[in-house]
Amino acid sequence: MAGPLTGIKVLSFGRVLAGPFAAMMLADLGADVIKIEDRKKGDMARNNGPFIEDISSYFLSVNRGKKSMSMDLRHEKAKEIIKKLIQKMDILVENFRPGIMKKMGLEYTAVKKLNPHIIYLSISGFGQHGPYSHKPAFDMVAQGMGGTVSITGEPNRPPVRVGYSIGDMGAALFAVSATLAALYERERSGEGQHIDVAMLDGQVALCENACARYFATGEVPEPIGSRHPIITPFQVFPTQTDEMVVIAFGHGEWEKLCSVIGREDLIADERFKTVADRTGNHALLEPILCEVFQTRPRNEWLSIFERAGLISSPVNNIEQVVKDPHVRAREMIIEVEHPRLGRLNLVGTPMKFSRTPCQIKMTAPDLGEHNDEILKKELNLSMADIEELRKDRVI
């Protein structure tokens, strides 16, 4: 069986990350994705290093499984081709600043006239309406304005960023859910619609618990290192060797933890009785636990905790992640054949289906690699037509 979106056609104007990540998820799920790129420059992410030979690893990572069509979108003939393609599509993805698609005559109201069934997904920094909607944004703006930076990092230290582009990818994830809900709804109504996802909104949504705590108490959440705001212990500790995560949530777990580390005395300690006590007194508890944990190597602790049924884990760097046998068994690191680079490693998809599994077969396309194929197959153009488009610098 192929993926659950087999037969669904997607036209993607996505560039860099949020749009391409969403379109990649749709491709992973089995949709046919045509990526429209500027004829000369292509998706600007093609310039993002590091490079494997002359190919961007950044681009390779989020554009697998797509077909590339390169066009001069200012050219009238290119617009005609796009409009014909739109009539055959189920989903359109774009992540321009609001107004740019309109400049190309491709805003939702125009596209809807060509194809009332289309699900038109717009991802942007601030969304299609609201006082900041005209402003440009990259990931870090969403992380900074959405509250994420304010709750991530160590207390009283310089601000840090989430190490991956969750501003982009968070929006893309909400956007794919919304798009697929609309696709399902279309089966009932026969109608498409416009979906408007803002990167900023995505970060606010992910900050839900910090907001909930603020609403409940009026206290403004701050960064607290590797700790959890309401559960203690739930953080990274040093050991005699590497660092490890140790978690004890309920009272039973706390008792077990105290026992296996030989500190039964802590169980009755009034300062650490409930999870709220432990969180309130974390500054007293942390040094006690750190001292104990530094008496043994990490792997000894992990075995002890596992036998006790406690939750703990190593802290893996990226090399350890990609070599981890479980990560491999889950097919989260896959190999794809690239025509020039040979076998390439990519990250797999976490969306695992029992009956219609995702199949990631194709690597990311070269710029315009599928121009001829798409024009022939989707629009029935002849080789002569295509040559003319090439001569006129439309494609």
Add this chain to the structure above:
Amino acid sequence: MAGPLTGIKVLSFGRVLAGPFAAMMLADLGADVIKIEDRKKGDMARNNGPFIEDISSYFLSVNRGKKSMSMDLRHEKAKEIIKKLIQKMDILVENFRPGIMKKMGLEYTAVKKLNPHIIYLSISGFGQHGPYSHKPAFDMVAQGMGGTVSITGEPNRPPVRVGYSIGDMGAALFAVSATLAALYERERSGEGQHIDVAMLDGQVALCENACARYFATGEVPEPIGSRHPIITPFQVFPTQTDEMVVIAFGHGEWEKLCSVIGREDLIADERFKTVADRTGNHALLEPILCEVFQTRPRNEWLSIFERAGLISSPVNNIEQVVKDPHVRAREMIIEVEHPRLGRLNLVGTPMKFSRTPCQIKMTAPDLGEHNDEILKKELNLSMADIEELRKDRVI
């Protein structure tokens, strides 16, 4: 119009975060969600503070729009009721450790016999198969083992956690996309299926760019503060007053930035010529920019950058986020009426539809609040039947 999933029925065994967050998204999208909870204790998240009067703000935040049914799941009569309910459902959500649903006789193969059309979503720490699948996990394990902690934070400082539970929510977001893709596919095939999403897999997927850089270079990515791994400047800077995000990606933007800060000399500086040069020499560039930025208050800089068409933003804390006029205009902070607490603030949904908007009307339920309603409406039980179940401590 109601949300796109109007008419879809969801039975959720979710507890704490990943399952409830996924089920909340489905409820936001218009589905009817029945939350099954333990008769005595309920979802353990009900104990998570801070509390508004006696109600958990944590629970309120991710359980709005659901109906609560409380049962003793070890009781045979409860299992019968669940089995009857399952026959009426489109989607089942659970985030137990693999094996727990089987202990209750509710694993996918058993549920499928009762309802072959059901989409059965399992979210777990490590997934349904693989060497670690039996292990328990909370958010921090996924963040620690999945690489997230290793790339977040300052260089050569203690590890930090992403300030929200992206281990749970990341998995939930991939899971909702997968579930809705399966729901769409069911329209074609008439068949349900089992979806298996692991929190660890979700983090590996979000670390795609760090993995791509590792595959390309063999270098293990490290935490780099608020900087971006391949774009410079793309980070937080101090000013005379508050901190701000400043981004200059392309060459044109870099020239503009140098001009408006009165440092045209930097444009020709070989050390900072390309984005790769600036990233490689960030340790030289940062002090130069910090010195300039500290000569003016933040808002002056933001105006200057906005006029120049450059990308910049404030760094907002949670109070500033929830009071922001744009966040308000986007309905990312909403009010919902709670029967006892009155008007409550909640975070809205970033999934904005033109034709079938999400409607968040109901607050989170009390434990077992909808027992009678569900038993009457879904299973046609009489008040006498329901009283008996109550007497027998089934509900």
